[in-house]
């Protein structure tokens with residue numbers, strides 16, 4: 569049997585970075601997914617060594633470890649953790665570092681080391697020492713602010729947990745299906761442990777929105793699902809400048825240590841922006857004059873996005889390419905903000921309902937002439953899902 573899972577990426581509408589320091593943030597899932605396929609190997613009857621194989625399709629890399637090496641690296645107790653999400657101890661992270669060092673990951677792809685480490689922790693904690701092949705591929709650009717690391721951890725946790733006693737799922741169901749609340753909560757908690765290995769100090773918003781889907785507001789580890797009355801259309805521009813969320817989050821924390829009072833006001837302003845955004849998105853739209861009402865909400869959202877972007881600049885996470893996107897879209901009177909950790913990566917631009925398709929085409933053409941890549945993703949869809957394939 570093959571277990572498959574898929575977990576969506578996300579956009580942050582307001583509150584990135586500040587959410588790590590306790591402010592409210594608002595995020596939505598997008599319809600671009602990371603897929604995981606898990607297949608256990610038949611027990612080896614010959615002298616062939618039993619292996620754990622990881623195939624990373626997006627980067628065309630394959631890694632494998634003899635199961636005996638994994639057994640040596642982790643204490644037996646690690647393999648009994650499936651129902652109790654646990655952080656990787658200092659001892660275990662040293663063992664994982666040794667397993668990853670042996671792989672000789674090319675310098676240009678060294679960012680993958682943290683993802684492979686998260687994989688090893690999730691696999692051995694949830695599945696123990698079983699030989700298997702895990703294949704991962706994604707529709708998301710990696711390391712670009714669309715939550716690729718969270719989608720990776722959520723999809724992995726889901727596939728691994730789906731075949732344990734800790735989760736009750738009906739393996740005879742056909743096609744993609746969701747988990748129950750209790751199961752989702754376990755998937756989300758494990759994914760958070762993986763995100764900790766990749767992000768250092770994650771707030772948990774990215775794995776939570778990838779697990780639960782929809783539009784959520786999130787503060788201090790607690791999510792509130794939102795019923796938005798407007799369907800926002802967002803243009804996503806990938807500046808294609810690579811960056812690393814862990815380093816950017818650490819940079820903001822260092823700035824906070826240098827200027828605690830000023831940064832406290834910045835985080836508090838972001839909290840107010842996210843709360844206003846939550847109210848605006850949920851405001852009732854009267855039956856009469858709907859277009860006018862939607863336009864008023866969109867104008868509010870645009871202003872809040874601009875204010876949030878200003879505060880992200882003051883946290884030091886903007887980038888010259890992000891500024892180019894802001895200037896270009898402003899020429900067309902459109903509001904933009906970075907999304908995710910910033911420092912490059914992706915920028916959101918609100919496309920108002922009444923905006924003509926002619927203007928959309930022009931702004932996309934101008935952005936793409938700078939070497940950026942533009943796309944429109946569907947927002948607010950389902951969270952993580954699984955599917956079982958029984959070979960005949």
Ligand SMILES: Nc1ncnc2c1ncn2[C@@H]1O[C@H](COP(=O)(O)OP(=O)(O)OP(=O)(O)O)[C@@H](O)[C@H]1O
Pocket residue numbers: 602624626627679680681682683684704705706709710711712713714715716717718720766767774811812813814907908909910
């Ligand atoms: N499909 C994948 N294959 C292999 N590794 C992946 C994959 N998706 C994510 N990763 C891991 O996650 C890292 C990128 O995570 P990072 O948090 O820096 O960016 P992001 O999650 O895309 O953006 P943000 O955190 O701002 O939303 C990669 O360097 C890699 O270690």
Ligand SMILES: C[C@@](O)(CCO)CC(=O)[O-]
Pocket residue numbers: 580583584585586587588713715767769770771772773774813817907908909
């Ligand atoms: C930058 C950050 O706020 C969002 C990254 O998508 C980090 C986090 O919340 O973990």
Ligand SMILES: [Mg+2]
Pocket residue numbers: 715716717718767774813
């Ligand atoms: Mg990330």
